[in-house]
Amino acid sequence: MEPQVTGVVIISLPPPGDPSKGKTITAFALPDDPGDFLLHPEWQQRSIDVMAPPPAAAAAPVFPPSARWVSPRRAAVCVLGASMMVFAIWACLYSEAPFEFLRSSEERDRRRRDGESLLLPLFPKPGGPRFLNQGEVKLGSATGGRQVRMAVSSAAANSSAAFPIRGNIFPDGLYYTSIxxxxxxxxxFLDVDTGSDLTWIQCDAPCQSCAKGPNPLYKPRKExxxxxxxxxxxELQRNQRAAPHDSSRQCDYEIAYADHSSSVGVLARDELRLEMAGGKQVRPSFVFGCAYDQQGQLSASPAKTDGILGLTGAKVSFPSQLSEQGLIANVVGHCIxxxxxxxxxxxxxxVPRRGMTWVAMADSPTSYYQMEIGRLTYGSRPLGNNRKSPGGAIFDTGSSYTYFTNEAYGDLLSSLKDTYPRLVRDESDQTLPVCWRAASPIRSVKHVRQFFSPLTLHFESKWWIMPRVLRIPPEGYLILNDLGNVCLxxxxxxxxxxxxxxxxxxxSLRGQLVVYDNVERRIxxxxxxxxxxxxxxxFPFL
Incomplete structure (x- = not known):
């Protein structure tokens, strides 16, 4: 059997007179079926069809002028009108969402690059709301440091344990977190306070007047x-009139609060252990108050916390220090x-990308989170002097209750008189200035909310389609005490x-996600x- 030829190799040699041109090698592979060299009939037909000229297109029907009922100009107007209507509905539903959406992506990326986020839980202390006779109003401000030399240990304090809070000292309660x-x-355990600049912890320096808290006192190192x-x-003492500082001496401070309590101490710097929202462990340096002398309600024992977590926009505050070190953007939020x-x-x-109502922070010499109010109403009834603005509103998680101006408070009491036929004013109940009782003990504020109207803080709007209001339902200004009465x-x-x-x-801040944006200066x-x-x-819609 003769061998079958499966391929051909052609070698072309260079011309004898010019060997520099080299040689050429060409190879061919032969198929088993010689018919494969021929084009398939179906492919031949396809090739012919492709090369054939296309048939003449049918003439388009010509309509009379009356049949063209939508002109290009009319279509453009319709599209523009529909777009404006959709935008208006979007603005009404999402308030600031259009402006957030139109904000450049570069700005959003810049804010995200400022750092990660830190998430901390809030815990309610036993005993329910803080009542007037033992309530708290913070709004702390530095008033000048007393020059008191303190002793410090050269070694760190022993490790401390967290003590669970049990029982109830009637009536007491606040929101705290732990660091x-x-x-x-x-x-x-620190009281979460958006009305205080400085974070402080009770300190054994030694302590002159400290409440007995849930954890041992902080013991600082000398360095x-x-x-x-x-x-x-x-920065903390910038408003104080004092002699020039000796840089070798300690930094003394004194903070006075609106409820006439106070805290005195020195500034200390130590390591802070934090776990970021993404799981990253960080150990930033942290400056806080080593508080060795508490007066007023801050000295009452047993205390439910070890100090206060200052969350304003001041440079010495907790978020500002973390932002300065590049760990977070200077934005604070809480949800109670x-x-x-x-x-x-x-x-x-x-921070939600949709549904938020944003209002610019008021220009103020203080670091409080404050806004200007346009109107204040109870239901549809205005509160306060209608001829002038009710003034500013400060968000203060360090205060147990909400406080109105004298005129607004008087108008509110007058408006609440309509409630008396359904609920009887209980003058003997000293829990708060105004309390009501029903025929039988009230078990929940929800059972009497229909007798009350919501409170509404109205803020100035740029456009009529963007109303800016903060509505406070009855659950946001009523409490239930242990007598089964409801109090204002x-x-x-x-x-x-x-x-x-x-x-x-x-x-009044419960049931709301509240954000304090110190970067954009808004709440x-x-x-x-x-x-x-x-x-x-x-994306705003997601």
Missing amino acids: RVGNPPREY SIVPAGDSLCL KNGGGGHLFLGVDF GILNGTEVHDGSTTILGDI GWVQSDCRKPQRAAD
Whole structure:
């Protein structure tokens, strides 16, 4: 059997007179079926069809002018009108969402690059709401440091344990979170306070007047004491008239609160243990108050917390220090559940991208989170002087209750007289200035909410399609005491300050996700059940 040829190789040699051209090699593979060299008939037909000219197109029907009922100009007007209507509906539903959407992506990316987010839980203390006779109003301000030399240990304090809070000292309650300070880290319970600049922890320096708290006193190292020439010390004392600082001395401070309590101490710097929302462990340096002398309600024992967590926009505050070190954007948010608990976050990851109502922060010499109110109403009834603005409103989680100006408070009491036929004013109940009783003990505020109207804070709107209001339902200003009576959790502001400003305390901030954006200088809120923090989606509709 002769071998079958499966291929051909052709070698072309260079011309004899010009060997520099080289040789050429060409190879061919032969198929088993010689017919494969021929084009398949079907492919031949397809090739012919492709090369054939296309048939002449049928003439388009010509309509008379009356049949062209939509002109290009009319179509453009219709599309523009529909677009404006959709935009208006979007603006009404999502308030600031259009402007957030139109904000450049570069700006959003810049804010996200400022750092990660920190998420902290909020815990309700036993005993329910804080009542007037043992309530608290913070709004702390530095008033000048007393030059008291303190003794410090050269070694760190022993590790401390967190003591669970049990029982109830009637009536007492507040919202707190915990942080870990030192090396080794020790846990401390701190009152969450958006009305205070400085974070402070009760300190054994030694302590002159300290409440018995849930955890052992913080014991500083000698090298942790902040000198008087430190930039944060100068910032804290910038409004004080004092002699030039000796940079080798300690930084003393004294903070006076609106409820006439006070705290005295020195600044200390120690390591802070934090776990960011993404799971990253960080150990930033943290400056706080080592408080060795508490007066007023801050000295009452047993205390439910070890100190105060200052959350304003001041440079010495907790979020500002973390932002300065590049860990977070200087944004603070909290969500307090109606039934107790909630969460606190620092950074932008948990700020909703839709549904928020945003209002610019008022220009103020203080670092409080304050806005200007246009109107204040109970139901449809205006409160306060209609001829002038009700003034500003301060968000203060360090205050148990909400405080109105004298005029607004008087108008509110007059409006509430319509409630008396259904609920009887109980003059013998001293829990709060105004309490009501029913024929039988009230078991929940929800059972009597139909007798009351919501409170509404109205803010100036740029456009009529963007109303900006903060609505406070009856659950946001009523409390239930142990007698089965319901009491008004709004008090006269002249009892704690000059009465020219509305203070929104814990009672009115429940059931709201509130955000304090120190980057954009604005405050925002949206109703929430506060059960679980949600990461925000990038697109406003998601």
